Amino acid sequence: MVTFWGGKRKTLVTAQLHYLFMSSTWILPDDLAVPDFPADHPGPGAPVPQHWSKCFGCGDDQPTGLGMEFTTGEGLEVIGRFEVAKRYQGGPGFIHGGILMTAFDEAQGMACNAALRSAVVTAHLGIDFARPIPLGAVLELRSRVEGTVRRKVYTRSEARIVDGPLADPDVVVGSSYGLFIVVGHEHFEKGKDFVDGMPTGDQDISAV
Numbered sequence: 001m002v003t004f005w006g007g008k009r010k011t012l013v014t015a016q017l018h019y020l021f022m023s024s025t026w027i028l029p030d031d032l033a034v035p036d037f038p039a040d041h042p043g044p045g046a047p048v049p050q051h052w053s054k055c056f057g058c059g060d061d062q063p064t065g066l067g068m069e070f071t072t073g074e075g076l077e078v079i080g081r082f083e084v085a086k087r088y089q090g091g092p093g094f095i096h097g098g099i100l101m102t103a104f105d106e107a108q109g110m111a112c113n114a115a116l117r118s119a120v121v122t123a124h125l126g127i128d129f130a131r132p133i134p135l136g137a138v139l140e141l142r143s144r145v146e147g148t149v150r151r152k153v154y155t156r157s158e159a160r161i162v163d164g165p166l167a168d169p170d171v172v173v174g175s176s177y178g179l180f181i182v183v184g185h186e187h188f189e190k191g192k193d194f195v196d197g198m199p200t201g202d203q204d205i206s207a208v
């Protein structure tokens, strides 16, 4: 590495390291159980309802949120879409990385919920940023449950630009893996009084 320090060669080394680290290591456990296909699954193309109207990811009562909309895909896949609004800007003209991570979080949580019909929370999330994503792009995130071990749910997701600038459905612009944990409704009890930052006490805590 020291040999290549400086000028054009520094750029070359940087590019090589980027390639080496672009795909994160994510090893699934040997005892992974694949969930049964739900008997009442509606088949591909059915809308998947928001899980909570004030959710930053999918809620329709959250004006600054991503407003992600979901449909069922093939098998246990769930497909989420949203447009990269100007307010999600990080570097000039491009999406902020944390926004993409939020979208992956939401998408993989929805995949868990659709496959298991259980509430989940995120325990661990990894992401590979493969391409810059311009403002105005319409992102499609395809997510699935890879399997479960006890309450642990292992997920995977890929994002593609399907409309707007730089659209190319064959190019994966980001990918993510996640570990979600199945929780009971009691998990959300402590948050109940802080919905919208105001004690209310009478709000539903989840549409799950």
Ligand SMILES: CCCCCCCCCC(=O)SCCNC(=O)CCNC(=O)[C@H](O)C(C)(C)COP(=O)(O)OP(=O)(O)OC[C@H]1O[C@@H](n2cnc3c(N)ncnc32)[C@H](O)[C@@H]1OP(=O)(O)O
Residues within 6 Å of the ligand: 051, 057, 105, 106, 107, 108, 109, 110, 113, 118, 119, 120, 121, 122, 123, 124, 149, 150, 151, 152, 179, 181, 183, 206, 208
């Ligand atoms: C309702 C549908 C939702 C659909 C979309 C939602 C999208 C948005 C989702 C979110 O963003 S949720 C918000 C972010 N996440 C959190 O706030 C979770 C905060 N963490 C916790 O509340 C607790 O740590 C957690 C519920 C995740 C686990 O605590 P528990 O006491 O219930 O479980 P425990 O600690 O016994 O762990 C259960 C298993 O998970 C494992 N585990 C827990 N956290 C882990 C971690 N971080 N990394 C690896 N493994 C982990 C743990 O080792 C254990 O493995 P084993 O079964 O093998 O023993």
